[in-house]
Amino acid sequence: MRMRIPACALAVAALCAPSCTFKPDVDSGRFTCALDEDCGSGYRCVAQADGSARSLCFKTGEITLEACDGKDDDKNGVTDDAVILVGQACESGLKGECSHGLWRCEAGQLKCNAPAPASETCNAKDDDCDGVTDNGFDLQTSESHCGTCGHACQGGAECQAGACVELVCGDGLDNDTDGSTDCADASCADPPCGTGCQCQGLAKVEIACEDGADNDANGATDCGDAQCLGKSCGEFGRICAAQACACPGGEAGGEVSCADGLDNDCDGKTDCEDERCAGLSCNSGDAAKNCGKDPSNQAACVAREVTCSGAVDEDRDGNTDCADPDCLGLACNAADESRNCGMNAQSEPACVAREASCFGGQDEDKDGQSDCSDSDCLGLDCLADGSKNCGLDGANAEACVDKESDCLDGADSDRDGATDCEDPNCLNGACDSADASKVCRLDAVSEPVCVAPEGACSNAIDDDGDGITDCGDPDCDGQPCEEAAPEKTCVRNGQTLAICVGPETLCSNGLDDDNDSAIDCDDPHCLGRSCDAADSTMNCGMEAPSTAACLPRETACDSGLDEDGDGRTDCADEDCDGLTCRLGEVCSAGECPPT
Incomplete structure (x- = not known):
């Protein structure tokens, strides 16, 4: 079979004849060459990149730079193989790991070949290309990625604020791998370090002080460990003191306070529930209450005993009348106001005479109070010269104060509880600013009144309206009382009976001649006789x-x-x-x- 020579090859042959030797390529029908000279004028020798190890002649005008267009623009036998941008970096317009790629030529079109979105992993990259790096991973709390990706906390540690923190502080391990173990690790500032043990100040501290164990392994057990000082070591509030388990209030002394809500004597009973509190104060803000029993006979904080005669146990504390400490200093005889609860000569609670002397520091009725501190002395003289009496000072405390002197101002100036004529200090004192003749007196029933003194003591008339006439009125003491016998005067026979008699003239017969209860020289009328x-x-x-x-x-x-x-x-x-x-x-x- 005879080979056909393409027309272009014949044309080339015609141009270079007779000096060119043409070797036609069987597959392409082009002439092969080794150099441009082998191709003739207007042609170039182009090496083929198709693996055939040959070079072919192409018209110079047909040869161009390779573009991504599905053609062999540079005539090297391969389509779109040497596009200039291919392999260079490009931006896809996406985010994260999808934002950059390399140019590549596909099906005659230039494309930016960037990675597609992938599942997010903890690697400091935005794998899912949503613009957020490592989203879904909390580096502050993740046990597998604590602080940084891949940093895992060991067992016994927890990720807190991006750091592994020791949680198990009594296993002898460095669980957070920071070089410190158990209580020596700052992370263990407060957690337990075992049974009855707690980390404090980078050391083990005993906190269970009643289990017989050396919980902090320091060689000392329970209250024998200095770290247990002041800590609970037993029931009912007992604490460690002086290397022993003791009751802070003192068991033998009983409840030291019956109003603090505490079991001071560690007997399991608080305040009024404790029998030792019976009759004692139970309310620091109300002195009128003490421990007794309520109407249902249950221990309670109740009103103190106030009636101290009649043998009625009002506060149900087991004591009545003067046997009840509440009654100390209170009236104990309804028929005799001069008596109150105090102590007898045998120092036993009893109904005794009230305090009568209010200076000298003597507690006559043994009620625990003397002089002005004793309520019995209110209004009584507190100095031997009688210039002052017991009352209240500016701080509202019992004191020896100046006596009431203004008996018409409506004020209790000595603060003894009595105002103007009600105050014994005002007896015979002016009491009416509009009537200077009026003075304070006691009427027929010993009630204080403000009246003008009795003017006539022999007319059987109550001239001053105080309910008392003539010699019966203290105003008439020493005054003439019988018009026919001017030498006779009103004389008080004892404390209450007043009589109209002549003065004593015979002062050596041992008789009360004027019936004034005074005999011979004891009668003022006898002075000088x-x-x-x-x-x-x-x-x-x-x-x-x-x-x-x-x-x-x-x-x-x-x-x-x-x-x-x-x-x-x-x-x-x-x-x-x-x-x-x-x-x-x-x-x-x-x-x-x-x-």
């Missing part, structure tokens, strides 16, 4: 500020002294009548004549 029928040199006087006696008469009448204590000196004493008062002069008519 003869007191010894057998001795005219003796008369009634005072041998002490308040002791009447039968004394020698005055004999020195120029000494200025009241020798016989009758209240008169020198010539003013009738004993001196006719006696020398100055050289050459004698007393006369109560005077020493002038020289």
Whole structure:
């Protein structure tokens, strides 16, 4: 069979004849070549990249740069094989790992070959191309990726705030791999380090102080461990003290407070539930309450005993009347206000006479209070000179204060609980600013009243309207009481009975001649009168500020002294009548004549 030569090959042959030697390619019908010169003018020799190890002649105008267009633009025998951009980086317009790729030519078209979205893994990349790196992985709390991807916390540790934190602090392991073990790890600042053990201050601390075990392994057990000091070691509030388990309130002493909600004596009973609290204060804000029993006979904080006579146990604390500590200092005899609960000579609770002396520091009724501290003394004198009485000071505390002096101001100036005429200090004091004649008095039933003093003491009329007439009215004491016998005066016989009698004149017969309950020299009427029928040199006087006696008469009448204590000196004493008062002069008519 004869080979056909393409027309183009003949044309090439014509151009290069007779110097060219053409070798036609059987498959392509083109001339093969080794150099451009082998192809003739206007042709180039192009090496084929199809693996045939040949080169063929092509017109120079047909040869161009390879483009991605499904053609063999550079005539090397391979279509779209050497496109300039292919293999270079490109941007896909997507996010994350899908945002960059390489150019490639597919089916005659240039494409950016970027990765497709994939499942997100923890690798610091945006695998699913949603614009968020490692979304779905919490590096702050993930046990497998704590702080960084791939950093896993070991058993006994937990991921907190991006760091592995030791949780098991008593296993002897460095669970968070930070170089510190158990309580020595700052992560174990408070967690338990085993049974009865707790990490504190980077060390093990015993917290179970009643189990007989050395929980912190320091060689000391329970209260013998200094770390147990002050910690619970037994029932009912017992704590470790002095290396022993003890009751902080002292078991032997009983409940130290019955109002604090605590079991002070560790007997399992609190406040009023404890029998030892019976009768004791149970409310720090209300002194009127103590421990007793309620109407259902259950222990409770109830009102204190206030009625201290009649043998009724009002607060049900097992004590009645003066046997109840609540009654100390309170009235105990409904028929006798002068008695209150105190202590008898045997120091036993009893109904005794109230405090009467309110200075000197003596607790006469043994109720635990003396002088103004004793409520019995309210309004009574607290100084021997009678200038002050018991009342309340500016701080509302019992004190010795100035007596009430203004009896018409409506104020309790000495704060003894009595105002104006109600205050005994105001007796005989002015009480009406509009009527200067009115003074404080006691009426027929000893009630204080503000009245004008009785003016006439012999008319059987209650002139001042205080319910008392003539000598029965204290206003009439010492006043004339019988018009026909002006020498007679009202005299109080004892404390209440008043009589109208003449003055005592016979002062040596041992009789109460004027019926005023005072005999001889004890009767003020006898002052200066003869007191010894057998001795005219003796008369009634005072041998002490308040002791009447039968004394020698005055004999020195120029000494200025009241020798016989009758209240008169020198010539003013009738004993001196006719006696020398100055050289050459004698007393006369109560005077020493002038020289």
